[in-house]
Amino acid sequence: MERVFRQSGGRGCTAGKLTAAARAWALARQGRTDARAPVGIDADLARDFEDLGVRVAPTATSGEERFEVMAVNWQSVCTFLDVETQWRAAAGLAGLIWLGLDYAGVDVVLRRRGLPDSVFADLQVMETAALAALSEGAP
Template identity: 55%
Template sequence: MGVRLAPVPEDEEADEPVAACNWDSLLAFLDCATQWRVGVGFGAMVWVGLDYTACDVVLRRRGYPDPDRVFADLRVMEDAALAILNSGDD
């Protein structure tokens, strides 16, 4: 996706801070950006969700320290993203 981010130190404020405890989860979500599954038919595209098998490979290969927690966070972000991606708003 070409997004470059840096964690915000806990003693600083930012417009949209990422808490240090969520940093790995955010990076993992961005690392899995190419792992979305979509369905196409009748002139429409439906975002189905992340390919969990591929995401598991990403988490293991990138060496996230707590992959179970990060995966749980990925699922929360996936759910929020699906609501937006499938909303039909352009």
């Protein structure tokens, strides 16, 4: 399932949206879907519910998961995607252990683009959320 980030003009709590964007990225990187996300109801599932005596209308699904990014977060999310090659990981017997972003590499990107310190703070919020998602199910 392909994830598409799309800019929106909404307003709201930016830290929560950044966390959600980082979680979506981390799960997509591992080829997983978010088990906490609502499940769409297709025709087969609606029939199963009907067999139980419950009438449920199928929901339209496009097969593509979209994630809207608020305009105020757009620069931070794009920068997070730009530094995705700067993750540090260690290989062990249990698989990859995600350590976090290489701040030296991230700093080069931030300085070369002349980005403000607030973007780095946003990246740290996103890094924390991504680390949590990347570590889910790890031994």
